[in-house]
Amino acid sequence: MFDSIAGKFTGIMRTLSGKGKISEKNVRDAVEEIKEALLDADVNLRVVRRFVNSTLDEALGEKVLSSVDPGQQFTKIVYDKMVELLGGTENTALRLKGKDATSIILLMGLQGSGKTTAAHKLAWKLKKEGRRVMLVAADLVRPAAITQLEVLGEKAGVPVFTIPGEKDPAKVAEQAISKARHDLIDTVIIDTSGRMHLDEALMEEIQRVAKVSRPDETLFVADAMTGQSAVDIAKEFEEKVGISGVILTKFDSDTRGGAALSLRSVVGKPIKFIGTGEKMEDLEVFHPERIATRILGMGDIVSLVEKAQEQYDQAEAERLQKKMAKNTFDLQDYLEQLEKMDKMGSADKLLEMIPGAKGNISEEDLHLEELEKEKAIIRSMTRFERSNYRIIGPSRRKRIARGSGTSVAEVNRLLKKFEKSRLMMKKVMTNSKYQAAFQKMMGM
Numbered sequence: 001m002f003d004s005i006a007g008k009f010t011g012i013m014r015t016l017s018g019k020g021k022i023s024e025k026n027v028r029d030a031v032e033e034i035k036e037a038l039l040d041a042d043v044n045l046r047v048v049r050r051f052v053n054s055t056l057d058e059a060l061g062e063k064v065l066s067s068v069d070p071g072q073q074f075t076k077i078v079y080d081k082m083v084e085l086l087g088g089t090e091n092t093a094l095r096l097k098g099k100d101a102t103s104i105i106l107l108m109g110l111q112g113s114g115k116t117t118a119a120h121k122l123a124w125k126l127k128k129e130g131r132r133v134m135l136v137a138a139d140l141v142r143p144a145a146i147t148q149l150e151v152l153g154e155k156a157g158v159p160v161f162t163i164p165g166e167k168d169p170a171k172v173a174e175q176a177i178s179k180a181r182h183d184l185i186d187t188v189i190i191d192t193s194g195r196m197h198l199d200e201a202l203m204e205e206i207q208r209v210a211k212v213s214r215p216d217e218t219l220f221v222a223d224a225m226t227g228q229s230a231v232d233i234a235k236e237f238e239e240k241v242g243i244s245g246v247i248l249t250k251f252d253s254d255t256r257g258g259a260a261l262s263l264r265s266v267v268g269k270p271i272k273f274i275g276t277g278e279k280m281e282d283l284e285v286f287h288p289e290r291i292a293t294r295i296l297g298m299g300d301i302v303s304l305v306e307k308a309q310e311q312y313d314q315a316e317a318e319r320l321q322k323k324m325a326k327n328t329f330d331l332q333d334y335l336e337q338l339e340k341m342d343k344m345g346s347a348d349k350l351l352e353m354i355p356g357a358k359g360n361i362s363e364e365d366l367h368l369e370e371l372e373k374e375k376a377i378i379r380s381m382t383r384f385e386r387s388n389y390r391i392i393g394p395s396r397r398k399r400i401a402r403g404s405g406t407s408v409a410e411v412n413r414l415l416k417k418f419e420k421s422r423l424m425m426k427k428v429m430t431n432s433k434y435q436a437a438f439q440k441m442m443g444m
């Protein structure tokens, strides 16, 4: 997706970059080209107009034309507008209850949009994050739908709730939820039926299922390949049922990207995930910045370095260095470092940006799952525990393991690893030779 639009944007940005001076006409021409590129990508007309007008307003302002590097300023404006269009910095995380309650996720959308696949992917992802998940087969329209979900559930290692012979999806949902509560399942994902077209029957059915299940997340599953019509349909679902977010599937397909670029702005609800393939692991959290970077054709090593530097600014580096030297680097600091890695982007994207890394280093090499667990473990600790890891005795370890959905052995492992690395840090930081290397690495 976005290949064509990215090509155009790269060209537009290139003509302006490096110019010592750009005129008002240069800006107007560039914005005109951007407009055409967006329209060619099948972006909603109103969205295009708004984008173009606000870009023009800002780009014609004093700041750009008289700046030292107007081309760069212009690129920055377009990038910022694009990020905003895609959702800005809003929080797209699923809003689920804690693990001591049962959260409900309801998936809905047209036929073939990817609901069942998304249910499967989501089940696997949440299970990996330590949640106890149950899938619910509430698509009673398509004959093979139940079997399809059962097969997928087995693949993901997640139970699938069905009532053979039942005709009413609302009843299935209701009973599934009470069974889930009884079985201490913390996350229920309901897969519903789709229809070729929007029709009353589908809406009425979904409304009833939503009413009995009272979902924490009502996710509209949209097929990116359907372009603008996905946007209209999403609007309809928002009005009739109410949606809390969107899963945009088939992001890996060769489409122009109009749906992706219009949905957020027209529907007013965040895109939470994108489906990037048919396999279980092909579900990614949607990051506006990353997509904007891709569209503007900036997905190269430069942006990786920039991002890295943004996150690890100098003051931060100095602060860390002091902490490490004084041996006061605590679990809270460690958690913050792990969270920063998240902000830099998914491992996959990271690997894509490092020349030669893709194919040679796998995500597994990066031990991501372990890091996810470590984050969960630290988040289950109190502030006091985070800065005084030595007080974490057996009963606290038990509580932390329970709270984070991990085992005591995993908590032990993290604490041991942390202790070891603190010792290492101290050694390194009090050795002047290493100190210089560290400063160089941090760009100091």
Ligand SMILES: Nc1nc2c(ncn2[C@@H]2O[C@H](COP(=O)(O)OP(=O)(O)OP(=O)(O)O)[C@@H](O)[C@H]2O)c(=O)[nH]1
Pocket: 109, 110, 111, 112, 113, 114, 115, 116, 117, 118, 139, 142, 145, 192, 193, 194, 195, 249, 250, 251, 252, 253, 274, 275, 276, 277, 278, 282
């Ligand atoms: N390439 C690609 N294919 C996908 C993606 N998501 C779903 N598919 C494929 O799209 C087809 C339809 O997916 P389903 O999950 O069955 O769609 P559904 O919405 O449940 O369909 P109905 O139950 O018939 O309404 C399947 O062949 C999936 O493999 C994706 O992100 N990328």
Ligand SMILES: [Mg+2]
Pocket: 115, 116, 117, 139, 145, 191, 192, 193
């Ligand atoms: Mg289905």
